[in-house]
Amino acid sequence: MQRVRYVSSLPIRSFSTFGRLKSSRAQIIDGKKVASSVRQILAEGVEREKSRNSAFLPFLAIVQVGNREDSNVYVRNKIRAAEQIGMKAEHIRLPNTASQSDVVNQIEDLNQNPAIHGMLLQLPLDTTSPIDSGLCTQAIHPAKDVDGLHTDNAGKLAHGELQRCIIPCTPRGCLELIKSTGVEVTGKRAVVIGRSKIVGSPMSSLLLWNHATVTTCHSKTKDLAGVCSEADILIAAVGKAQLVKAGWVKPGAVVIDCGINAVDGRLIGDVDFESVKEVASWITPVPGGVGPMTVAMLLQNTFESAKRFQASNSG
Amino acid sequence: MQRVRYVSSLPIRSFSTFGRLKSSRAQIIDGKKVASSVRQILAEGVEREKSRNSAFLPFLAIVQVGNREDSNVYVRNKIRAAEQIGMKAEHIRLPNTASQSDVVNQIEDLNQNPAIHGMLLQLPLDTTSPIDSGLCTQAIHPAKDVDGLHTDNAGKLAHGELQRCIIPCTPRGCLELIKSTGVEVTGKRAVVIGRSKIVGSPMSSLLLWNHATVTTCHSKTKDLAGVCSEADILIAAVGKAQLVKAGWVKPGAVVIDCGINAVDGRLIGDVDFESVKEVASWITPVPGGVGPMTVAMLLQNTFESAKRFQASNSG
Numbered sequence: 001m002q003r004v005r006y007v008s009s010l011p012i013r014s015f016s017t018f019g020r021l022k023s024s025r026a027q028i029i030d031g032k033k034v035a036s037s038v039r040q041i042l043a044e045g046v047e048r049e050k051s052r053n054s055a056f057l058p059f060l061a062i063v064q065v066g067n068r069e070d071s072n073v074y075v076r077n078k079i080r081a082a083e084q085i086g087m088k089a090e091h092i093r094l095p096n097t098a099s100q101s102d103v104v105n106q107i108e109d110l111n112q113n114p115a116i117h118g119m120l121l122q123l124p125l126d127t128t129s130p131i132d133s134g135l136c137t138q139a140i141h142p143a144k145d146v147d148g149l150h151t152d153n154a155g156k157l158a159h160g161e162l163q164r165c166i167i168p169c170t171p172r173g174c175l176e177l178i179k180s181t182g183v184e185v186t187g188k189r190a191v192v193i194g195r196s197k198i199v200g201s202p203m204s205s206l207l208l209w210n211h212a213t214v215t216t217c218h219s220k221t222k223d224l225a226g227v228c229s230e231a232d233i234l235i236a237a238v239g240k241a242q243l244v245k246a247g248w249v250k251p252g253a254v255v256i257d258c259g260i261n262a263v264d265g266r267l268i269g270d271v272d273f274e275s276v277k278e279v280a281s282w283i284t285p286v287p288g289g290v291g292p293m294t295v296a297m298l299l300q301n302t303f304e305s306a307k308r309f310q311a312s313n314s315g
Numbered sequence: 316m317q318r319v320r321y322v323s324s325l326p327i328r329s330f331s332t333f334g335r336l337k338s339s340r341a342q343i344i345d346g347k348k349v350a351s352s353v354r355q356i357l358a359e360g361v362e363r364e365k366s367r368n369s370a371f372l373p374f375l376a377i378v379q380v381g382n383r384e385d386s387n388v389y390v391r392n393k394i395r396a397a398e399q400i401g402m403k404a405e406h407i408r409l410p411n412t413a414s415q416s417d418v419v420n421q422i423e424d425l426n427q428n429p430a431i432h433g434m435l436l437q438l439p440l441d442t443t444s445p446i447d448s449g450l451c452t453q454a455i456h457p458a459k460d461v462d463g464l465h466t467d468n469a470g471k472l473a474h475g476e477l478q479r480c481i482i483p484c485t486p487r488g489c490l491e492l493i494k495s496t497g498v499e500v501t502g503k504r505a506v507v508i509g510r511s512k513i514v515g516s517p518m519s520s521l522l523l524w525n526h527a528t529v530t531t532c533h534s535k536t537k538d539l540a541g542v543c544s545e546a547d548i549l550i551a552a553v554g555k556a557q558l559v560k561a562g563w564v565k566p567g568a569v570v571i572d573c574g575i576n577a578v579d580g581r582l583i584g585d586v587d588f589e590s591v592k593e594v595a596s597w598i599t600p601v602p603g604g605v606g607p608m609t610v611a612m613l614l615q616n617t618f619e620s621a622k623r624f625q626a627s628n629s630g
Binding site: 150151152153154155156157158159160161186187189195197201202204205208209211213214215216217218220221222227230 | 465466467468469470471472473474475476501502504510512516517519520523524526527528529530531532533535536537542545
């Protein structure tokens with residue numbers, strides 16, 4: 001059936017019920033491709049630094065407690081990705097019987113170790129002990145906190161000191177994906193659904209200090225659909241499969257989906273991809289969108305940390 | 316002339332051009348009165364703690380560099396307010412020739428001094444030396460940082476750890492003023508104009524973690540009037556006299572004015588009070604609104620800090 005281009009004068013939420021030309025469908029933001037490009041540039045950067053200083057070797061340590069199967073996969077991917085670009089990476093696995101002080105002591109050792117430039121504690125912990133994972137995260141020295149979860153890094157980010165903090169990997173990856181579209185962030189309305197420490201909160205700060213006008217939504221937000229429909233840039237980081245419908249999305253918006261929800265053995269995002277791609281101008285798929293960027297940004301953070309340590313040692 | 320009650324069906328920005336019944340004018344939020352009540356409760360709290368533990372004495376230190384006349388007034392007011400509720404307060408003035416390390420050393424002394432529960436560095440500095448005031452603020456131990464400007468406190472606030480951080484005085488005072496109206500914050504649309512470390516950014520976080528849906532605006536925001544008109548709670552913290560006009564305000568909104576702009580020898584807020592009070596349901600005046608609350612919250616922060624130190628010493 002032939003369809004004509006329709007310019008809506010109706011409220012946005014009705015828009016998606018009308019046919020649109022195929023050419024007006026969203027372009028897919030290929031996270032694998034962008035992440036691959038980031039890793040390639042990083043590999044060249046590591047090589048260049050090594051050629052200048054043969055002792056340069058970015059070194060990432062990943063502390064895992066216990067033996068969760070999903071964590072094993074994530075850790076293995078991070079280690080492999082680090083090694084592939086010429087970094088060193090070490091997987092330190094503590095038994096699920098490790099106590100909180102065992103974990104903190106391990107982290108302290110890594111803090112003291114001058115060879116280590118970045119570390120992270122793989123969450124969630126698989127443990128038989130009462131361990132405060134927040135306390136363990138706070139034990140990581142802020143300069144080595146390549147997950148960006150320490151309050152020192154969060155505070156600097158909140159204060160807009162982007163050059164002085166380590167930015168959490170997922171929000172940093174989302175920003176890179178937005179930038180990859182060529183869409184300008186300054187002055188845009190951005191809406192972030194979610195306020196977690198690891199994605200939503202730092203995402204709002206990062207967009208704010210990239211000069212977007214940012215609205216943060218959460219479980220207590222009323223008329224979530226209406227608020228979302230104001231967004232030129234919409235970030236879903238809420239952990240509810242296919243929550244964001246086409247009617248929530250402003251035509252032409254950039255939609256970034258941080259959700260990874262396991263449904264019937266498949267990974268599903270927070271965005272109803274099939275319908276939203278008819279409304280948005282750009283959209284990330286799940287999988288293959290934000291996910292690959294998170295690992296790439298972990299490597300980026302580790303590389304930058306190694307360069308800062310190198311500069312401070314030679315200074 | 317007799318006027319009738321008019322319920323607008325027009326866009327909000329046109330609303331204020333219509334007459335409203337006198338009874339629909341905003342109620343004034345009396346910051347002096349609320350602050351006075353806070354100080355009274357604090358005085359009773361200090362008295363009660365002293366009766367339980369005769370050694371209990373909240374002690375605030377204010378470090379001033381140089382001799383700015385406005386700073387002298389602010390410092391004197393804070394010292395007097397602390398003493399009036401039974402706290403101890405010390406004004407430490409360094410000469411305007413003091414170096415950065417002089418200031419940091421003074422702060423370190425106060426960090427080490429177990430009698431001191433709270434301190435602040437009065438800004439802006441009046442100095443002939445190149446002093447990084449941010450670096451000096453970061454030298455204050457987070458547990459004694461009663462201005463809440465340390466990144467450790469900012470990070471905890473950004474992460475929603477409200478019970479574990481010290482909240483900057485002005486945003487905390489604004490929240491108390493909002494609460495004094497009886498208006499529920501949860502689920503409301505809040506708009507904050509400004510993203511400074513001392514007011515705008517922490518205000519956004521504080522409203523977010525009190526479960527408002529928060530939008531943060533700034534110099535790069537487009538259609539500021541339109542964004543503001545979405546707000547059930549509107550906070551102006553931008554430092555531009557009478558920026559916020561009646562047409563920017565949603566009828567019935569709560570409007571909090573953090574601006575203190577000296578114009579022709581008078582103090583003027585960021586809100587055009589005379590017109591906005593015809594549209595808002597509640598509004599703070601300038602002076603007599605947010606200003607008195609800032610000092611009251613400084614005392615509140617110092618009192619709470621003293622109690623935390625007491626608890627950790629007896630623990």
